[in-house]
Each structure stands twice: as structure tokens, then as C-alpha cells.
Amino acid sequence: MDLQTLAAIVGPEGLITGADVRKRIVSWVDPSPCLALAIVRPASTEQVSKVLAACHAAGQPVVPMGGLTGLVRGCTAGPGEIGLSLERMHRIESVDTVNRTMTVEAGVPLQKVQEEAEKHGLLYPVDFGARGSAHVGGSVATNAGGNSVIRYGMTRDSVLGLEAVLADGTVIPAMNRMIKNNAAYDLKQLFIGSEGTLGIVTRLVLRLREMPRSTQTALVACARFQDVTALLKHMDAALGGTLSAFEVMWSEFYRTVTTPPAKGSAPVGQEHPYYVLIEATGADAERDQARFEEVLGEAIESGLVADAAIASSVAQRDAMWELRDNVEVFFRFGMPVAFDVSLPITEMERYVDEVLERLAKEWPAYQRYVFGHLGDGNLHIVAAGPPDRAAKAGIERCVYEPLAARSGSVSAEHGIGLEKQPWLPLSRSPAELELMKRLKAALDPHGILNPGRVLPA
Numbered sequence: 001m002d003l004q005t006l007a008a009i010v011g012p013e014g015l016i017t018g019a020d021v022r023k024r025i026v027s028w029v030d031p032s033p034c035l036a037l038a039i040v041r042p043a044s045t046e047q048v049s050k051v052l053a054a055c056h057a058a059g060q061p062v063v064p065m066g067g068l069t070g071l072v073r074g075c076t077a078g079p080g081e082i083g084l085s086l087e088r089m090h091r092i093e094s095v096d097t098v099n100r101t102m103t104v105e106a107g108v109p110l111q112k113v114q115e116e117a118e119k120h121g122l123l124y125p126v127d128f129g130a131r132g133s134a135h136v137g138g139s140v141a142t143n144a145g146g147n148s149v150i151r152y153g154m155t156r157d158s159v160l161g162l163e164a165v166l167a168d169g170t171v172i173p174a175m176n177r178m179i180k181n182n183a184a185y186d187l188k189q190l191f192i193g194s195e196g197t198l199g200i201v202t203r204l205v206l207r208l209r210e211m212p213r214s215t216q217t218a219l220v221a222c223a224r225f226q227d228v229t230a231l232l233k234h235m236d237a238a239l240g241g242t243l244s245a246f247e248v249m250w251s252e253f254y255r256t257v258t259t260p261p262a263k264g265s266a267p268v269g270q271e272h273p274y275y276v277l278i279e280a281t282g283a284d285a286e287r288d289q290a291r292f293e294e295v296l297g298e299a300i301e302s303g304l305v306a307d308a309a310i311a312s313s314v315a316q317r318d319a320m321w322e323l324r325d326n327v328e329v330f331f332r333f334g335m336p337v338a339f340d341v342s343l344p345i346t347e348m349e350r351y352v353d354e355v356l357e358r359l360a361k362e363w364p365a366y367q368r369y370v371f372g373h374l375g376d377g378n379l380h381i382v383a384a385g386p387p388d389r390a391a392k393a394g395i396e397r398c399v400y401e402p403l404a405a406r407s408g409s410v411s412a413e414h415g416i417g418l419e420k421q422p423w424l425p426l427s428r429s430p431a432e433l434e435l436m437k438r439l440k441a442a443l444d445p446h447g448i449l450n451p452g453r454v455l456p457a
């Protein structure tokens with residue numbers, strides 16, 4: 001494709017070529033130089049539309065780029081591909097405190113959205129570790145999950161409306177501001193979670209919630225998996241809908257993040273098989289804390305909880321979350337092979353036992369860790385050891401094959417990208433995949449948008 005065509009649309013500062021492209025990295029998981037043909041940086045929806053119309057006419061593949069924090073190689077632009085970054089579209093347009101909405105351009109970092117909401121006493125509840133770099137548009141395109149899904153749902157549940165540009169440059173203005181709108185098809189859902197394969201999200205109307213005024217946090221240990229699931233039911237029922245996190249760590253994970261060289265110290269002993277980080281949020285600090293302790297006390301009395309530590313300061317709360325968020329620990333042993341699966345909670349114990357047994361037998365040189373958002377049925381499994389292509393394929397079989405019989409998903413919250421594409425048929429039926437291909441063909445007939453990601457090219 002003639003890059004002059006693009007330069008004429010976006011101006012000189014809107015187009016990066018040659019050595020300047022190589023100065024950029026591929027992504028958070030691959031810090032090698034970006035090999036894209038060029039990176040185009042439109043400054044408005046109109047420019048996005050003209051860029052896509054030109055690429056559509058030329059049959060030029062386009063890879064959308066957000067903050068490059070994805071974990072499935074969904075935005076790695078390679079040779080012959082043009083990266084499309086909305087980094088110049090980072091305006092917060094307005095906050096409406098009565099309707100509790102925020103209107104933004106897609107290139108705003110997630111953390112900026114959270115901070116802007118907070119200034120108005122409001123909460124944008126989507127939150128995950130990469131908040132400082134991730135673009136809110138990318139989090140919508142991937143329907144990101146995170147640590148408070150149990151209370152507020154996935155990103156999808158916090159998007160009221162959006163504007164998207166189709167492959168041929170057609171702008172779809174679907175900037176709905178209402179919670180309810182059943183006037184025919186909810187078109188925004190086509191673009192949420194489709195990883196930039198059906199259109200480019202350019203602007204958003206986000207749903208805000210009231211900012212909680214109190215937070216209660218505890219780290220507890222359980223002796224049996226059935227106690228963990230009973231504890232989830234008990235806490236959720238007794239707290240009346242204020243449970244906002246229920247993060248489980250299997251013993252090996254907990255031991256590693258609370259043993260030097262890891263910096264964290266252990267709030268409760270290391271001898272238990274399961275650990276749960278529990279959090280609730282409310283509106284009355286004193287009464288909420290008393291209720292939280294009472295409900296946790298009941299769980300201890302009934303034997304569901306073997307040991308417990310309640311955070312009595314912000315510093316203690318942060319220290320508990322740092323244990324759960326300590327992913328650096330996996331890199332000590334080389335490049336980790338990381339998974340993001342989901343399955344019914346009732347299947348989880350046997351599934352994890354089966355996977356860990358298989359990994360121990362077939363890949364004994366790899367450290368094995370299990371943790372995740374158990375309240376959402378979402379587990380992260382990590383095998384850490386020497387980087388090795390054959391080992392990676394073998395480890396994938398150990399993790400994915402036992403999922404099939406349980407109708408689990410190969411991606412709970414990270415998406416498919418290039419990374420999980422070969423495994424997609426394990427989680428989706430032939431009829432579902434066929435409908436996805438028909439949607440793709442209807443919206444992107446020349447197949448220029450993120451080709452080969454999610455669906456085969």
C-alpha cells in the first residue's frame with residue numbers, strides 16, 4: 001500500500017515509518033522491535049474512517065493497537081501489516097454525574113478513566129493490573145475481566161454505548177446513554193470482545209457506579225476445596241451483595257509469594273492447601289467492618305475457615321493484594337506458559353488435580369501454580385520453566401484437554417488473539433464458529449481487520 005495515501009489523511013505526525021516503528025515494542029509479552037510496515041495514528045473518528053476506507057480499497061491488513069498489554073498476541077502487527085493506534089485520541093469528553101456516565105475517546109488509559117470518575121465521587125469498576133498502560137478502547141475490544149467481576153461484571157457490563165468504524169470506513173454511531181434500550185439489536189455487542197476483528201471502537205459511553213465508602217479485606221486459609229466453595233456461598237449470602245472479590249490461591253502459589261526471595265510475608269501459615277483473598281465494599285466503615293468480622297467469625301466457627309487474617313489498615317490490605325498480584329515470581333524460572341481458563345466451580349477441584357498430576361508427570365522440570373477469580377469460575381494456571389516450543393505445546397495439551405469434557409472455556413478473560421486460536425474449537429461448536437465467520441464476512445468482506453486473530457485468516 002502507498003503510505004503517502006495514509007500520510008495525506010493523518011498528516012506527518014500521524015504516521016510512523018521505518019526505524020521509528022522498530023523503536024516500538026511488539027507488546028507487553030514480547031518486547032522485541034515492532035516489524036509493522038507502518039503505524040498510523042489518526043486524531044479523530046473521521047481520520048479513522050478515511051484510513052480504513054483506504055486500507056479496505058487496497059486490501060491492506062490493519063492491526064488495531066491499544067496499550068499493548070494484552071496476553072494473547074491480539075495486537076502484534078507484523079511485516080506487511082499496518083498498526084492502527086488510537087493513542088492520539090485520548091480525550092475525556094464529559095462526565096454526567098446524574099446519569100452516571102462518562103464519554104471518552106478510545107485511546108484514554110484505563111487508569112485515567114478511573115481517576116476522572118473518582119474526582120466526581122464515582123467509580124468505573126473495571127480494574128486490572130495493567131491499568132496504567134491499557135487503553136479503555138482495548139479493554140472494551142477484548143471485554144477485559146479483572147478483580148471485581150464478581151460484583152460488577154465484565155467490561156461489557158460497564159459499556160452503555162460506543163462509536164465504531166467498520167472495515168470499509170462506515171461510522172456506526174451507537175452512543176447510547178441509557179441502561180435500558182431494547183430497540184432492536186444491541187449492535188455495540190458486536191464490537192465488545194471481538195478483538196478488533198469486526199470494527200474499530202473509537203468512542204465510548206461508560207457506565208459509572210457510586211464510589212464505595214468502605215472496604216473490608218481478609219486473607220483466609222481453607223483445609224478442603226469444598227470449604228472454599230461453601231465459604232463463597234456463605235460470604236455472598238451473608239454480606240447481601242457487597243462481596244467484591246473472592247480470589248483463590250492454591251498452596252504452591254501462596255508458598256512461593258510468601259517465601260524469600262519474594263518480598264511478601266505470610267498473613268496466615270503456609271501449611272494449608274487453599275487461600276482466599278476476600279473483599280467487600282460498602283457505605284458505612286464502622287458497621288460494615290463489624291458485619292464483615294461477624295460473618296467471617298461464623299465461617300470460622302462452622303469450620304469452613306482454618307485460619308484468617310483481617311486487614312486493619314490500608315497498608316495491610318495493599319500487602320494482601322500484592323501477594324495475589326505478584327506475577328513477577330513466575331519469571332524467575334524462565335518464560336512462563338500462562339493460562340486463563342474457566343469452568344463450573346463444581347468441576348474445578350477434580351480438573352485442577354488432573355492437570356497438576358499430568359504436568360508433574362509429563363513436564364516435571366516446570367513449576368506449577370494455580371490461582372484465580374474463583375467467584376467467576378476463572379482460573380489462571382502457570383507452568384514456569386525453560387522456554388521451549390515443544391514443551392509449550394505439550395503443556396497446552398495437559399491444560400486444555402481436560403477442559404473439553406467439562407465444557408470449559410480456553411479463554412475466560414484474556415481473549416483469543418493469535419495465541420489461543422488453534423484451541424478455539426475446543427470451546428465453541430462448529431455452528432457457532434460458522435456464524436462467527438459469517439459475521440466476519442459481512443462486516444469485513446476483504447478481511448483486513450486483525451486478520452488471522454480470533455478466527456483463521
Ligand code: ZN
Nearest residue numbers: 146373380413
Ligand atoms: Zn485474571
